Amino acid sequence: MRGDADAMTTTQPRRSRRTEILENRPVNLDGFVEEWPEKGLVAMDSDYDPAPSVRVENGRIVELDGTTRDQFDFMDTFIADHAIDVASAERANAIPSEEIARMLIDTHVSRNEVLAVTRGLTPAKILDVVELMNVVEIMQGMQKMRARRTPANQGHSTSARDNPIQVAADAAEGAMRGFAELETTLGVVRYAPLVAIALQVGAQVGRGGVLTQCALEEATELELGMRGITAYAETISVYGTEPVFVDGDDTPWSKAFLASAYASRGIKMRFTSGTGSEVQMGNAEGKSMLYLEIRCILMAKGAGVQGLQNGSISCIGVPGAVPGGIRAVAAENLVASMVDLECASGNDQSFSHSAMRRTARLMPQLLPGTDFVCSGYSGVPNADNMFAGSNFDTEDYDDWNTIQRDLQVDGGLRHVREAEILQVRNKAARALQALFSHLDLPPITDEEVEAATYADSSNDYPLRDVLADLKGAQAVMDRGITGLDLVRGLEATGFHDVAENLLAVLRQRVSGDLLQTSAVLTAELTPLSAINDPNDYQGPGTGYRLQGERWEQLKKLRHVTSATDPETEVG
Amino acid sequence: MGTPTTSPAPERTVRLRELGPARRGSRPDEVVIAVSPAFADFFTKTIVDVPHAEVLRQLLAGIEEQGVTARIVRVRDTADLAAIAHTAAQLSGSGIAVGVLARGTTMIHQKDLPRLSNLELFPQSPLLDAQVFRRIGSNAAQYAKGESPEPVPTRNDQMARPRWQAKAALLHLKEVECIEAGRDPVEVEPAFELSRAG
Amino acid sequence: MSLSPTIELRTEDYPLSVNRPDLLATPTGKPITALTMEAVVSGELSPDDLRIAPETLLLQAQLAEAAGRPQLAANFRRAAEMTAIPDAEVLAMYNALRPRKSSGPQLAELADRLENAYSAPECAALVREAAEVYARRNLLARPPAADHSATDA
Incomplete structure (x- = not known):
């Protein structure tokens, strides 16, 4: 080995023919980065996400995922007061995550029986559940939890x-x-x-x-x-942290008001969110992309909007570049469906130079079927x-x-x-x-x-x-x-x-x-x-x-x- | 292993020496270039490896070829491009400034515009090369002279997202780490050097 | 209108346009079955005939509730209240709810207007809730004097 190295010091190192061929494959034009969990540059499975918890007093949620009510930011407040079913919250969150994950794929458990549990779950609990699921299980869950049959x-x-x-x-x-x-x-x-x-x-x-x-x-x-x-509207963006939401010049209350405005004119509407937007804007508060997206999904649920376009959407290059990112994107579609929202499931932005990768990225939505497999096929x-x-x-x-x-x-x-x-x-x-x-x-x-x-x-x-x-x-x-x-x-x-x-x-x-x-x-x-x-x-x-x-x-x-x-x- | 030993092209580098607090200029024929906290500091080149020395050299050349003078400041308390460019526009004798982030994203701003507006924005950092930076400098100088130059054509590349989006996010996170909260902008002087890379 | 509050819809009644057209009318009082091509061509219909009536939104709220979607139902109830508000004012109210656009008293005034001028108590409650959260999270409009910008240096 040493001799080889010495022999190479006088010329350009010789490359293998195979490496050259691989180097020229389209997939190597795509960008990939290492995770940086402290800053939220991580798809899911992060040590920095909160542990699930919920506490109810006098019909009100007073603790959510380790944060007490006096420390709630506006996302916590909106989710606690509008998205989570208070009556079932403590009971639902006490169910072991493994059991809920199994319910999602158990053919003996109906969609409605799953919804009876998921309506009470906190964001961190939902994350805990889907973290247990591999991509095939996520697809099985989607097959059952998608809202519309066709x-x-x-x-x-x-x-x-x-x-x-x-x-x-x-x-x-x-x-x-x-x-x-x-x-x-x-x-x-x-x-x-x-x-x-x-x-x-x-x-x-x-x-x-x-x-x-x-x-x-x-x-x-x-x-x-x-x-x-x-006939409908879809580009109503929501974000998973308070600073990014405010940077977008909105709050959960302004967006909820807008949702009702559309309905008051008889117009179908869905919100838009997706993994990666918060870290892209430099304000992920050290939370994983999927955790923040789950907060978006529950915010949409709380606003009473009928559906959500998610699956990273315009930020797909971010989860697409980190390990397990496309699994997280599949999981965010599943979460929208498992809290009973219409899901228009991404696959709508240029994603890869590689035709194989473009197709693989589609499978978790195409195979189980979603309400809209692409939220924009060109x-x-x-x-x-x-x-x-x-x-x-x-x-x-x-x-x-x-x-x-x-x-x-x-x-x-x-x-x-x-x-x-x-x-x-x-x-x-x-x-x-x-x-x-x-x-x-x-x-x-x-x-x-x-x-x-x-x-x-x-x-x-x-x-x-x-x-x-x-x-x-x-x-x-x-x-x-x-x-x-x-x-x-x-x-x-x-x-x-x-x-x-x-x-x-x-x-x-x-x-x-x-x-x-x-x-x-x-x-x-x-x-x-x-x-x-x-x-x-x-x-x-x-x-x-x-x-x-x-x-x-x-x-x-x-x-x-x-x-x-x-x-x-x-x- | 296997370090290449062919002679690399000499690379221009730049150090930005701090001169003191940035002040409002009085010359009506100046453009202020404002760089971000990590520009020519933690980072030395843009997302597509354009050396920061080259970015500055081209911006300065573009400004000077219009007979306009330039000053450089570093904004230290934010990595938000609109904030950097708008802050610099307030310091500029002509009211025109160019803001540039370490990864290369660039904006021409004017002091009387709202902060979230701008004269020209070049959001796709991977598509900015030396020629574009020179034209940006030139346009900024023309605005400073009260002219209405044709905007620098913006390029578009649909495959920039898969290739660069995540790296851009990573560079942004690093730049945010270099923010020194509460510190005012400083006037800086560039010291260019030719060095051999590697 | 003629709608009896005692109507109780079940999910089998959906779609109302197919199964219960008898319950559907425009805000101008025309039955949905009057929205025909003949009526369009003869000029009998105005754009107001193609708006949704508050009563219809309350029916859809019942269906949403019956389908186990209480948040969606609440949204439809707020929407029913909003049908009375002119388009431009709806947009102005939305803008007033954006972060740091309104002071506490301005939001209180907006809530009162919703409640009194438009009989929209659910919308008013949403605005009052926003006002309380905005105050706690420093999202009310800032007094204009307190603006420290870098240019002061």
Whole structure:
């Protein structure tokens, strides 16, 4: 050995050919860091997290996870007073964590029996429970605890040029492929009204009843919702420590008030949180990422919001870089579900250079199924994704469909033949063209309609007159255009079925049915939520099963050789 | 084992010598560069290994090529970029300052703007190289002269998150550890040196 | 309105739009079944006809309660109270609840306004609770004179 070392001192050390090959693998472009638990740079399993405890006096929680009431920060206070069921707290927390963890995967214990315990647990106790579970057990827990029986998926439809025609066409394609919710956001925020209209029209062309959202700052997002241009909201962020919450210019009480404001306008809403945000902002107070995320989840529960988007979301690079981080991300999805919240479970941000790693990161959500497996699968090429890229994009559609077919799992999408896709893309572009013309908004040319029909990315479209579009966007706001005007315009221009679909979505705001936990609208325009489609998984043969007509749909791929005539393909 | 023995390129290093409390400047043609607690101290280079000496050299060159003078201060009681840049803008005779964190994140600020606003922000530290720092310096100087320069184009890289997000968080935690609470900004003088790395 | 407080919903009644449309009306008093394309085209409907009524939110609160979700039900009850508050004022109230935006007396005034002007006792209780916590956690608006910035040096 010594001789070898000496021999190398005069030249560059020789590298093994294999090391060079490994060095050049995409996974080595990802960043990995060592844990630093004292600062909270640790996924879960940290010695610095508090030990569980709870004490109730006179119907009030006076001690929570080792902190007495006089020392509570505002997260402790809100969780103690709103999230935890005081009546059962002492009893539930006295149950050994091993027993609760086993209940989560025991097929003889129903979801409701688990909820009867989890409603009384403290954040540290919940952490103690999920720390006992490996990733397969976490998936087993998710399979039972997901609120809605039927899993679903959410897509992004955005444009690097904020081109409304592109957003409409890709929304139509995405809706047809199966997304139950579609979300957009902007490069230039002032474009929002036009793009939100385009998203809504495209979605209702692709599949009636798809719910749409435009991620913006609170006031504009709420206004578009109140006008009926969008159907739900999701970018309402909450954080796990008091200083980071305050840095975000909110408190649990302001967010709870906002949650009620949305419900008061009949608009579905969920909060957003995720592991890693606090340590990224340098204020984790020495607690693990998962412990802080559990505080977020319980805060959301206490606010009475129906659901949560979590799974690290925009901070995924942080848990993704530490040991066990993706297990912690799976655990945070499980915790949201085990306290009975709708869970839109991440997989929505660029995560890795490695296709293997991207796929592995998905498994804990895809295999058991969640309310929304991705809280944004990119329904546009990632270069057009204005959420800074998703874990999956349009190039992955066929891989996704194949994985669903291989494993016989329902990830919410399906293969659609090209002719049908061209048809809905074209129709979405024409509907938007007619509507813009009817509403005296900036014109859409036939050339743009043609481009939308066959396009992949924003580069495939003629350039818009951006200044005219921004004036048109302002006019939408100034003239007070609402969802009702969109219905009227679509009906007047001959897009009767699209108008009916949109009217059905608007009518649901009057019924409030979409405000219930995990609600979506089916293709029959019927609300489906955790109330009329409760997850009843209790072991093999129960719960959601991919079978029947839906399984026949998912057997189809782009290329499948016919068994009756092997010289041809079916599909 | 196996230390490479080929000659490394000479690397420019910088030490920041403290001159005393930072004062408000009176020259209307100056830009203040404010560095963070760990800049050219605990850390010597940005998240993508741009030496801090090079960052300062390029910022200074960009400012000077516009015929504007520059002063450097170190803010010691915070690692918050907006706070650093805004504090420095109050000290700047022109009201224009450039704040820069050890990992490279940079902001141009103006004293009359709200603290959480800015003239230009370069949030993606992994995408800032020597040329960008020079253009930032140049733009800051143009603002100081009362001009309205075209903003330095911001770059975007969707794969910056998987590669750099966690390291950026780690660097931020280290920088926060270097904060000296309650200590006011100090005027510093750069001493550049050429050294051989390794 | 005509809604009888004695109606007791069970989870089987969900979705109300399918199983109990008879219970659903707009704040303007139209039954949900009146929200047809014909009505849209003829101009009979205004955006106010597409808002949710407080009575409906209380029905959904009953369903949430029946499904074992007391926090969600409480949210719907606050929402029912908020239907009376104009859009701009709802946003202004939200902004007033942000950290260090309001003094103690300002939050007390907001709670009183919710309770008296809008008959919104549940929302008022939430604001009073916030005021108490903000006072303890130093999150009330700071008196303007006490601002020490680095520029004073």
